[in-house]
Amino acid sequence: xxxxxxxxxxxxxxxxxxxAGAAAGLSGAGIMSGLATVGGVVGGGAVxxxxxxxxxxxxxxxxxxxxVLMDDESLPDDxxxxxxxxxxxxxxxxxxxxxxxxxxxxAAGSVAGLSAAGITSGLAAxxxxxxxxxxxxxxxxxxxxxxxxxxxxxxxxxxxxxxSE
Numbered sequence: 001x002x003x004x005x006x007x008x009x010x011x012x013x014x015x016x017x018x019x020a021g022a023a024a025g026l027s028g029a030g031i032m033s034g035l036a037t038v039g040g041v042v043g044g045g046a047v048x049x050x051x052x053x054x055x056x057x058x059x060x061x062x063x064x065x066x067x068v069l070m071d072d073e074s075l076p077d078d079x080x081x082x083x084x085x086x087x088x089x090x091x092x093x094x095x096x097x098x099x100x101x102x103x104x105x106x107a108a109g110s111v112a113g114l115s116a117a118g119i120t121s122g123l124a125a126x127x128x129x130x131x132x133x134x135x136x137x138x139x140x141x142x143x144x145x146x147x148x149x150x151x152x153x154x155x156x157x158x159x160x161x162x163x164s165e
Contacts, residue, residue, distance in 0.1 A: 016053065017138055026135050028120055035119070035138075047114050050105065050141050051098050057146035058094035065090040065153045078164040086157025093152025097145035105141060 017026070017034035035049030042052050069083040069090075106114050109121025120134065127136030 014135065014139055014142070017049075028134055031123070031134050031138060032116055032120060046116070046119050047102060050102055050119075050138075053138075053142045054094075054098050054101060054145035057143055058097070058149050061146040061149040061153075062090050062094060065150060069153070069157055079161070082157050082160040082164060085160040086153045089156035090149045090153030094145045094149035096152065097148025100148065101141040101144040104144075105137070 014026070016038060017031055020034040020037040032046055035046035035053075037049070038052050039045045039047065039049030042048050044051075066087055069086040071080055071083060073080075075083075102114070104126060105119055105122035106112065107122070108125040109118055109123075110125070111117040111121045123134040123137030123141065125137070126140050127133045127138075130136050130140070132139075
């Protein structure tokens with residue numbers, strides 16, 4: 001459920017971006033319009049659109065990690081504690097991944113910052129890391145919170161187990 005569900009949520013987010021804005025499609029104007037529309041739903045603009053779209057894949061990852069690291073009263077206390085830490089840190093990872101994605105967009109472009117030009121060039125620069133453009137940048141920034149949630153949550157679980165031994 002985790003990886004496939006998060007992947008489906010990322011793909012769905014791309015569809016939302018392409019369809020939601022005043023300028024439909026996945027052109028630069030369409031992406032910016034879609035991000036602004038999504039962000040407007042939560043009281044922000046295009047920057048909040050990036051953050052809000054990352055919530056669906058991050059939520060799927062949170063649910064999956066909660067299942068993987070489910071509490072079980074039959075387990076030893078140190079294992080139960082490690083699982084609890086992992087579940088809690090999954091949320092921290094999702095929040096850090098969201099902040100990191102927005103920060104990367106702001107810093108990576110040829111125009112620094114979170115203006116329309118900064119977001120456009122930042123998404124294009126992020127997408128260029130995988131040979132794509134703005135659409136790939138949106139996909140990466142939307143997937144980042146989910147990836148960070150899984151890595152931080154499971155990493156914290158393993159670290160806590162190691163420390164407890």
